[in-house]
Amino acid sequence: MNKLLTLSLKVIFATDEWFAPARNLLKRDPPEFIASAFTEYGKWMDGWETRRKRIAGHDWCIIQLGVPGIIHGFDVDTSFFTGNYAPYTSIQAACLDQMPSFTLEGDRTGMAASPSQFEAVAQLNTDSWEELVPMIKLNPGYSESCHNYLNVTYPHRVTHIRLNIYPDGGIARLKVYGIGKTDWSTVSSQDLVDLVALVNGGVCVGYSDAHFGHPRNMIGLGRADNMGDGWETARRLDRPKVLKVNEKGILQVRGCEWAILRLGHPGIISKIEVDTNHFKENSYFNLRNFPDSCKIEACSLTPDEENNFIHNQWRSDKPPKWRILLSPQKLKAHHRHLFSGESVVQCGPVTHVRLVIAPDGGVSRLRLWGRPVSNYLTHPQQISKL
Numbered sequence: 001m002n003k004l005l006t007l008s009l010k011v012i013f014a015t016d017e018w019f020a021p022a023r024n025l026l027k028r029d030p031p032e033f034i035a036s037a038f039t040e041y042g043k044w045m046d047g048w049e050t051r052r053k054r055i056a057g058h059d060w061c062i063i064q065l066g067v068p069g070i071i072h073g074f075d076v077d078t079s080f081f082t083g084n085y086a087p088y089t090s091i092q093a094a095c096l097d098q099m100p101s102f103t104l105e106g107d108r109t110g111m112a113a114s115p116s117q118f119e120a121v122a123q124l125n126t127d128s129w130e131e132l133v134p135m136i137k138l139n140p141g142y143s144e145s146c147h148n149y150l151n152v153t154y155p156h157r158v159t160h161i162r163l164n165i166y167p168d169g170g171i172a173r174l175k176v177y178g179i180g181k182t183d184w185s186t187v188s189s190q191d192l193v194d195l196v197a198l199v200n201g202g203v204c205v206g207y208s209d210a211h212f213g214h215p216r217n218m219i220g221l222g223r224a225d226n227m228g229d230g231w232e233t234a235r236r237l238d239r240p241k242v243l244k245v246n247e248k249g250i251l252q253v254r255g256c257e258w259a260i261l262r263l264g265h266p267g268i269i270s271k272i273e274v275d276t277n278h279f280k281e282n283s284y285f286n287l288r289n290f291p292d293s294c295k296i297e298a299c300s301l302t303p304d305e306e307n308n309f310i311h312n313q314w315r316s317d318k319p320p321k322w323r324i325l326l327s328p329q330k331l332k333a334h335h336r337h338l339f340s341g342e343s344v345v346q347c348g349p350v351t352h353v354r355l356v357i358a359p360d361g362g363v364s365r366l367r368l369w370g371r372p373v374s375n376y377l378t379h380p381q382q383i384s385k386l
C-alpha cells in the first residue's frame, strides 16, 4: 500500500505545540531519542507533544494530505513517548474543496494556538468531518508496543485529517496509508497523463527486492529529494566475476530485479521517463549505483487475476502475458531518460507494467504518460471514475 503521508503533507493547525511541534509527526526519518537533549520548554522530543492539560477539552491538529486519496489505515507511532504519551486518540477526515488559507509556519515549540487561529480554523466546514477511527486507547512508545496500526474502511476521497489526542500528550509519527484518487471524469481521453503516478492512483503491487528503498517511491510527487526517495535494491550476489557487454554496450547478465505497478487508470502509454536522479557513478573506480539497463513490459489484468498473482507473489506457473513496452535500454547515472515515438512499443490499453532493471541498483522516478481508456478492465478503486 502506498503511504500518502510521506508526500509533502502539511500541518495546518495544532491546539498546542509546547514541548514539540506537530510537524514532527510527518518526518520521514524514524523517531529518535536523545537523553541529553532539552529545549527551554522541557525535554526535547521527536514528535508532537502538548502540555499537561488542566482545563476542559483535548488537543488536536489538522493535517493536509500531500496526495488526496482513499485511506486504508494509519500507524500512530508513540516511539519514546512513555510517561508522556497520548493515552487515547480518534481520527476524523474530510474532503475540503476549499483549501484553508492559513498554515502554521516555523518552529512552534513553546506555542499554543492563538484565539485568531482558533477562529480561522473554525471556518473549515466542520460538518464534513467524518470519524474514521473512534476514540481508542493507544499503547506507550516502548519498542515492542509503539506502533498502533489501525485499519480503516472509508471509500471516500480525503484531503485532510484531524488527529485528536485525549486529553493531551505526545505522538512521534503519524503514517497515513492509502491509494491516491483522481477525478477521472475531468480528464479527457485525449489528455496525456502520468497513468502510474501515485497522485493518479498508481500502486506498486509486487517487487523482487526493496532492500534500500521501496519501488512505490518511484511514483511519488516531483523529482526525488535524495537516494532514499527512490527504489534501490541490494547488490545481487550472482554478479558475474567477468563482465561482458553486447553491441549496444549493455551488460550481459542473467540476474535482474523487477517491480510491478498497477496504473491508476487503464490506458495507452506513449511516453516514458526513467529517472536515475541521485544514483551516481565514480568512473575512476568504476563504481555505479544506477542499473546498467532497464526494460519495461506491460499487460492487462482483471482484479481477480491481479489478486491471484499477488497471492502467489507473482511466481505462478502461468505468469501474466507481459508484452514489451520499452526494449532494453542502457542507462546513465543521475539522469532523466525520456523515451517516446518509436522507442515506445504500441501495446494498446494496459493496466499493469513491470520495470526490469539489470543487474541491480536504483531508479528514483518512473513516469508513464498515456491516454486513459474508459470502459476497459477496471479495478475496485477505479469503478467510480469511469
Ligand SMILES: NC(=O)NC(NC(N)=O)C(=O)[O-]
Residues within 6 Å of the ligand: 019, 041, 042, 043, 044, 045, 049, 052, 083, 084
Ligand atoms: N520528562 C518529560 O518528558 N516531561 C514532560 N515532557 C517534556 N517533553 O518535557 C511531560 O511529562 O510531559
